[in-house]
Amino acid sequence: MLIMRHELLLIAITVILLIVEIFLPNTQKHKIILPAILLMAAVTVIGFFPGTPGVLFGGMFQSTQLTMMFKNILNIGVLIVFIQSVDWLKQDQNKEKISEFFLLMLATLIGMNYMISSGDFLMFYIGLELATIPVAALAAFERLKEKSAEAGVKLIFSSALSSGILLYGLSMIYGTTGTMYFADVAPLITGVPLQVLAFIFFFAGMAFKISLVPFHLWTADVYEGAPVNVTSYLSVISKGAAVFIFTIILYTVFSKIAVMWSDLIYVVTILTITVGNLFALRQQNLKRFLAFSSIAQAGFILLGVIGQSQLGMTTVIYFVLVYIFSNLGAFGVVGIISNRTGKENINDYDGLYRTNPNLSLVMMLALFSLAGIPPLAGFFGKFFLFTAAAKQGYYILVLIALINTIISLYYYLLVIKAMLLNNSDHPIAKIRSDNYTRLGLLICVAGMVIIGFTSSIYEMVFNLSFGLY
Amino acid sequence: MSILTLFIIIPVLTIIGILFSKSHMQVKWVSVVGMSLQLLAAIALILLYLAERRAGNMAEVLFVQDNVWYETLNIHFYLGVDGVSVAMIGLTALVVFAGIFASWDIVDLPREFFTSLILLASGVFGFFISLDLFTMFLFYELAVIPMYLLIGIWGSGPRHYSAMKLTLMLMGGSAFILLGMLGLYFNSAPDGGPLTFDLIKISKQHIPINVQLFLFPFLFVGFGVLGALFPFHTWSPDGHASAPTAVSMLHAGVLMKLGGYGCYRVAVFLLPEASHQLGWIFLILATIGVIYGALGAIWQKDLKYINAYSSVSHCALVLFAILMFNQTSMNGAIMQMISHGIMTALFFALIGMIYGRTHTRFINEMGGLMKVMPFLAVAYVIAGLASLGLPGFSGFVAEMTIFVGAFQNVDTFHRVATIIAASSIVVTAVYVLRVVGTLLLGKIKNEQFETITDAKWFDKMSVVALIFGITLIGMAPLWLSDMINGGLGPIMQKLLAAAPGLN
Numbered sequence: 014m015l016i017m018r019h020e021l022l023l024i025a026i027t028v029i030l031l032i033v034e035i036f037l038p039n040t041q042k043h044k045i046i047l048p049a050i051l052l053m054a055a056v057t058v059i060g061f062f063p064g065t066p067g068v069l070f071g072g073m074f075q076s077t078q079l080t081m082m083f084k085n086i087l088n089i090g091v092l093i094v095f096i097q098s099v100d101w102l103k104q105d106q107n108k109e110k111i112s113e114f115f116l117l118m119l120a121t122l123i124g125m126n127y128m129i130s131s132g133d134f135l136m137f138y139i140g141l142e143l144a145t146i147p148v149a150a151l152a153a154f155e156r157l158k159e160k161s162a163e164a165g166v167k168l169i170f171s172s173a174l175s176s177g178i179l180l181y182g183l184s185m186i187y188g189t190t191g192t193m194y195f196a197d198v199a200p201l202i203t204g205v206p207l208q209v210l211a212f213i214f215f216f217a218g219m220a221f222k223i224s225l226v227p228f229h230l231w232t233a234d235v236y237e238g239a240p241v242n243v244t245s246y247l248s249v250i251s252k253g254a255a256v257f258i259f260t261i262i263l264y265t266v267f268s269k270i271a272v273m274w275s276d277l278i279y280v281v282t283i284l285t286i287t288v289g290n291l292f293a294l295r296q297q298n299l300k301r302f303l304a305f306s307s308i309a310q311a312g313f314i315l316l317g318v319i320g321q322s323q324l325g326m327t328t329v330i331y332f333v334l335v336y337i338f339s340n341l342g343a344f345g346v347v348g349i350i351s352n353r354t355g356k357e358n359i360n361d362y363d364g365l366y367r368t369n370p371n372l373s374l375v376m377m378l379a380l381f382s383l384a385g386i387p388p389l390a391g392f393f394g395k396f397f398l399f400t401a402a403a404k405q406g407y408y409i410l411v412l413i414a415l416i417n418t419i420i421s422l423y424y425y426l427l428v429i430k431a432m433l434l435n436n437s438d439h440p441i442a443k444i445r446s447d448n449y450t451r452l453g454l455l456i457c458v459a460g461m462v463i464i465g466f467t468s469s470i471y472e473m474v475f476n477l478s479f480g481l482y
Numbered sequence: 483m484s485i486l487t488l489f490i491i492i493p494v495l496t497i498i499g500i501l502f503s504k505s506h507m508q509v510k511w512v513s514v515v516g517m518s519l520q521l522l523a524a525i526a527l528i529l530l531y532l533a534e535r536r537a538g539n540m541a542e543v544l545f546v547q548d549n550v551w552y553e554t555l556n557i558h559f560y561l562g563v564d565g566v567s568v569a570m571i572g573l574t575a576l577v578v579f580a581g582i583f584a585s586w587d588i589v590d591l592p593r594e595f596f597t598s599l600i601l602l603a604s605g606v607f608g609f610f611i612s613l614d615l616f617t618m619f620l621f622y623e624l625a626v627i628p629m630y631l632l633i634g635i636w637g638s639g640p641r642h643y644s645a646m647k648l649t650l651m652l653m654g655g656s657a658f659i660l661l662g663m664l665g666l667y668f669n670s671a672p673d674g675g676p677l678t679f680d681l682i683k684i685s686k687q688h689i690p691i692n693v694q695l696f697l698f699p700f701l702f703v704g705f706g707v708l709g710a711l712f713p714f715h716t717w718s719p720d721g722h723a724s725a726p727t728a729v730s731m732l733h734a735g736v737l738m739k740l741g742g743y744g745c746y747r748v749a750v751f752l753l754p755e756a757s758h759q760l761g762w763i764f765l766i767l768a769t770i771g772v773i774y775g776a777l778g779a780i781w782q783k784d785l786k787y788i789n790a791y792s793s794v795s796h797c798a799l800v801l802f803a804i805l806m807f808n809q810t811s812m813n814g815a816i817m818q819m820i821s822h823g824i825m826t827a828l829f830f831a832l833i834g835m836i837y838g839r840t841h842t843r844f845i846n847e848m849g850g851l852m853k854v855m856p857f858l859a860v861a862y863v864i865a866g867l868a869s870l871g872l873p874g875f876s877g878f879v880a881e882m883t884i885f886v887g888a889f890q891n892v893d894t895f896h897r898v899a900t901i902i903a904a905s906s907i908v909v910t911a912v913y914v915l916r917v918v919g920t921l922l923l924g925k926i927k928n929e930q931f932e933t934i935t936d937a938k939w940f941d942k943m944s945v946v947a948l949i950f951g952i953t954l955i956g957m958a959p960l961w962l963s964d965m966i967n968g969g970l971g972p973i974m975q976k977l978l979a980a981a982p983g984l985n
Contacts, residue, residue: 386627387620396616396660400555403664408696411664415657422653426630426646434634434642468552475554 016067016076019060019084020126026052027119034112042111043103049115050095050449057088068132072194075132079477083257083330084126090250090337091122093456097345098242099449101352106155114154117147118246125254133194134183137258141179141222144254145172148247152239164238171221171231179218185211195266202269212267216277222255225315226284229308233292236304241351244300245344248307253333256311260318260329271321275405278319283413285312290420297358299347302424303340306383309421310336313398316414320401326478328397331471335382335394338460342379345454346372353444359428363437369444373432375454380425382461385418390464397471484547485530486561486611488523489571492516493604497597506592510582513596517579517603524575531568532961535968542682542972543613551617556678560614565969566816569962570610570743573820576951577735577827578603583944584831585728587838588636595636598628599728606736610743615663615679622659622744625737626652626708629721629729637724644717644724651717655707659744662701666752669693684752685972694756701749702764709741710797711764712771719778722790727834730786734793735827739819742800746815750804751973754980757807762895765805769899771798776909785833785843785921788913789826792869795906796822802903803884806896807981809967809974811887814880816966821868821876821955828865828948832858835941836921839934845917850926855936859922861945866914868952871907876955881907883963 030049037044060081068075095115102111124143131137149172153165187193189208190201202208220228236244267274289309296302314336317328349372351357366373382391395418403411446454464470496516503509527545534544543562551557563571581599588595605625612618626649634645663679670677670684678684689697707714718738722730750757775795782788796818803815835858836851837843852859868875871882888900926932937945955962 381627387623392620392623397555399660400664400667403661403668408661408665412657412661415661416654419650419654419657423646423650426649429630430634430642430646433631434645468557472553 015065016069017074018064019056019081019088020123020130022056022059023119023123023126026056027116027123030112030115030119034116037112039109042109045112045115046099046102049112050092050099053088053092053095057085057092060085060088070136072132072196073136074127074130076130077477079330080130082474082477083129083254086330086334086337087122087125087129087250087254090253090341091118091246093337093341093345093453094118094242094246094250096449096456097245097341097348097453100349100447101240101242104352106157110154114151117151120147121145121151121251125250129254129258131258132196134186134198135193137262138176138180138183141255142176144251145176145222148243148251151243151246152235154240154243158238160238161240162238164235167231167238168235171235175218175221175228178214178221182211182214182216182218185214195262199266199268202267204270204273209270209273212270212274213277215262216274219255219259220281223252223259223311224308225281225311226288226308229285229289232308233301233304236307237298237300241300241344241348244304245341245348248303248344249337249340252307252311253337256314256318256329256333260326263318264321264326275319275321278315279407279410282312282315282319282410285309285315286414286417287312290417290424293424294420297360299357299359299362299428300351302359302428303343303347306421306424307340309417310340310383312417313395313414316398316402316407316410319407319410320398320405322401322404323475323478324397324404325401327471327475328394328401330474330478332394332398334470334474335390335461335464338457338464339379339382339389339391342375342454342457342461343383345450345457346376346379349444349446349450350441354441356441359431361441362428362431363435364440365432367436368440368442372444372446372454375458376432377429378458378461380428384422384425386422388462388465390461393465393471484545484561485523485527486545486547486563489520489607489611490604492520492523493600493607496600497604500593500597500600503593509592509596510586513582513600516600517575517582520603520607521575521579524572527563528568528572528965531563531565532965535565535965546613556676556680557616558614558680559617560680561611562613562682563611565965565967566743566746567610567969569816569820569966570739571607573739573823574603574606574610574736576947577731577823580827580831580944580947581728581731583940583947584731584834585726586938586940588726590636595632598632599732602628602632602732602737606732606740609740613681615666615681615684615748618681618748619656619659619663622740623653623656625740626656629725629733629737632729633721633725636726636729638726639724640720641724644720648717648721651714652708655704655714655741658700658704658707659748662697662704662748665693665697665700681747681752685976689753691755694753695759698749698753698756698760701753702745702760705741705744705749706764706801707741708738709745709801710738710771710775710794711741711801712767712774712794712798715771715775715794715798718794719787719790722793722830723784723786727830730830730834731827734790734830735823738793738797739800739823742797742804742815742819745801746804746812746973750807751976754976757805757977758981761805761807765802765896765899768798768802768805769903771795772802772903772906773909774798776906776913779913780909780916783844783846785836785845785917786830788845788917789829789833792910792913793822793826795910796826796869799881799884799903799906802899803887806884806888806891807977808887808890809970810890811884812970812973813963813966814883814885814887817876817883817955817959817963818880820962821880821952824948824951824955825865825868825875825877828861828945828952829869831941831944831948832862832865835937836862840928840931845920848921848927848931849924850922851931851934852922853926854931854934857937857942858945861949862922863918864949864952866918868956870911870914874953874956876952876959879956879959879963
């Protein structure tokens with residue numbers, strides 16, 4: 014039982030919330046907010062108690078110190094998303110759907126937890142689907158808005174397509190090895206053509222989920238259409254979990270054909286970072302802007318993946334952690350401003366600092382962290398990713414990535430320029446944010462400042478990643 | 483805890499003080515107190531350093547503080563100084579102190595201005611005292627980023643353009659540095675053992691020559707961008723011209739020195755063989771920079787642009803001297819960094835003060851300022867004379883040392899480069915004297931200037947502190963050059979081992 018602690022706890026609070034939901038009349042739904050956040054916080058805290066690693070269902074479900082830690086990271090991220098969503102959920106159009114939001118979020122989180130802990134491809138696939146389908150419902154949450162509905166449909170179609178491709182790859186793996194268990198598949202991967210094809214299908218399927226170029230086309234539309242809080246969830250939590258299990262599978266199952274996939278990732282990394290950056294340059298809508306920036310960030314994560322070592326695994330997890338705080342900080346600010354004023358364009362932010370200095374500061378710190386400016390956590394995250402890639406001798410790749418960080422700095426500075434440098438005749442009026450929003454942003458800022466300075470977090474991740482590769 | 487930690491703690495405390503201060507005045511006074519303490523700490527450091535050396539402590543670096551930061555990557559928070567870094571810290575403290583007074587009349591968002599300014603300063607201090615490449619790089623970027631806000635918010639002219647150009651070019655340089663640094667890290671233990679970012683430990687290793695040849699251009703160009711290496715200097719005139727007074731001072735006075743110091747401390751010190759083999763390419767670029775900057779200054783009409791181009795020329799001279807690879811010229815390079823740092827800070831401070839009174843920076847719109855603001859005018863003449871290398875001021879000492887050192891290289895190539903570079907002194911004299919003539923002497927061209935007042939007390943604080951620095955070095959250069967010489971030992975040993983033929 015303790016082995017599946019994280020999942021069971023989440024299922025438990027989902028059920029509790031479901032029961033509470035039944036007894037709440039439609040006008041009183043907002044009363045579920047506080048219990049939901051408190052329960053999530055409790056689960057997050059309990060998650061940090063030392064757990065017992067082990068396997069269940071004959072190896073389909075495996076729990077290690079590493080997966081437990083990553084589940085904790087996801088819990089923190091979801092908790093922040095919950096806190097940041099309150100302001101938006103209290104709006105009139107969402108008042109009756111508040112509990113659905115929490116339930117759907119928790120359902121996807123449970124799916125991700127199973128995906129992360131999977132010990133065979135079947136469990137992996139079930140977890141992946143459970144993590145994807147509720148998100149489509151969330152993307153269409155503001156269903157009366159055309160763009161939100163469009164986002165939901167686009168997400169469900171593209172994820173159905175990618176799941177199909179993924180499944181096809183998995184079936185070929187089963188065909189060539191006769192088993193679905195990671196541990197049994199790994200020694201049977203010999204690099205015969207069918208397996209290579211299977212790997213490419215698997216890779217393409219995952220690339221859809223992580224939105225790597227050239228499988229990124231759904232991202233911008235979905236991110237723009239979906240409500241900001243769902244977008245932030247998609248860009249951080251979903252992506253983080255997918256990257257994590259993707260790296261694990263590459264390192265454990267496909268380690269024998271590492272030569273092959275490292276070439277593939279080399280090319281995809283360059284494409285992803287460059288295309289993501291070049292498109293981000295041209296965006297006016299902040300949600301689209303952050304969508305493309307998150308595509309580029311996914312490319313940076315691949316630098317750690319290509320590191321193929323304990324260091325590589327560590328840097329991937331560490332960067333995801335840093336990225337959660339940075340990106341949620343940025344989305345938090347975009348979210349509150351979008352909710353209160355409906356403004357989402359970079360031009361609308363002109364002169365924001367004069368009216369809303371605190372929000373602008375949080376946004377500035379978040380963007381600097383995403384750009385990798387010291388002493389914020391993003392600097393450490395990116396630096397370690399570069400280190401992991403350089404360790405394998407990929408200096409050219411590192412150089413291309415470094416040049417791209419300059420491009421990314423340019424567009425992040427454009428937003429900072431709008432907020433701090435530009436003056437506007439009609440700046441966004443002073444926003445009085447509620448305590449939930451403040452708390453959410455405060456956690457993000459604390460994370461961005463503290464994670465880099467305290468090396469112990471990095472060391473902990475490093476020690477847990479031992480023996481994986 | 484060593485005294486060096488103070489150089490990080492004082493700025494941090496000052497920033498916290500600024501954030502908690504209630505009024506405009508309080509912000510300024512907190513900054514003044516903080517940076518005065520920093521200046522005192524720097525003077526104390528110089529005295530302590532000299533005392534240690536006199537007491538016979540011949541360790542390569544002094545006041546060492548070594549804390550493990552990221553254990554598995556062997557990243558340390560490693561502080562320590564030698565003669566060269568002590569001199570640079572003294573320079574920084576002086577310029578920052580003067581810069582606070584020069585920005586006394588900032589009205590718009592003073593809290594944010596002084597926070598960014600001190601953040602920049604702490605980055606510079608951190609850079610000079612770190613001996614671990616990782617922390618060095620961290621402080622380097624920390625020093626560059628506040629420039630964007632400082633120029634963009636409080637600047638003048640095409641400030642958005644200049645700020646963006648400057649930031650992107652400097653961060654581009656830092657991308658090169660990062661790559662070179664990672665290369666050094668993964669080659670820091672060729673005989674096995676833990677990899678390290680420790681500058682001193684890497685300097686004891688023999689890095690394979692092909693690796694050196696690969697890394698040297700990245701590191702030298704990376705730092706060279708900040709040191710205004712031709713043709714990567716283009717951010718500098720625009721940036722200086724658009725920046726507010728104190729920022730121009732800090733930027734030309736201190737921040738550009740990070741580039742020269744980095745070239746010296748990282749690129750040349752750690753990669754001596756590659757320096758010898760590839761140095762000539764950069765020597766040509768530096769020589770072009772020296773003469774190009776000086777000629778550029780002649781054609782400019784805007785005071786800030788004149789001084790910005792003259793900075794390009796003087797900073798290129800630093801790189802020129804470093805690439806001459808002998809003890810005298812290296813010493814001259816460091817002297818030049820300090821001399822130019824103080825002198826150019828004085829120039830920019832004066833230009834800011836003149837502009838604040840006349841509201842123009844074009845020299846042909848001004849004239850006869852000597853009559854209405856004698857204090858500032860005299861100070862300007864002093865700065866000008868120091869700039870063209872009049873004996874008795876710091877400029878002479880530095881340039882003399884550089885050219886004496888450079889002339890010790892007997893081959894034709896180095897001789898020709900030296901002669902070309904030395905001819906820039908004449909060009910410098912032309913533009914300095916021309917500016918002094920049109921700006922200060924002659925008739926007052928605009929009758930509105932009749933009512934101009936002379937320097938206020940805070941202007942005088944700033945100017946006097948800097949003139950004191952210039953004359954101190956000019957009159958008594960030996961203690962400084964001895965201190966610097968003490969720090970040059972290790973790098974000269976490495977260079978001699980790399981190419982025994984050179985002196």
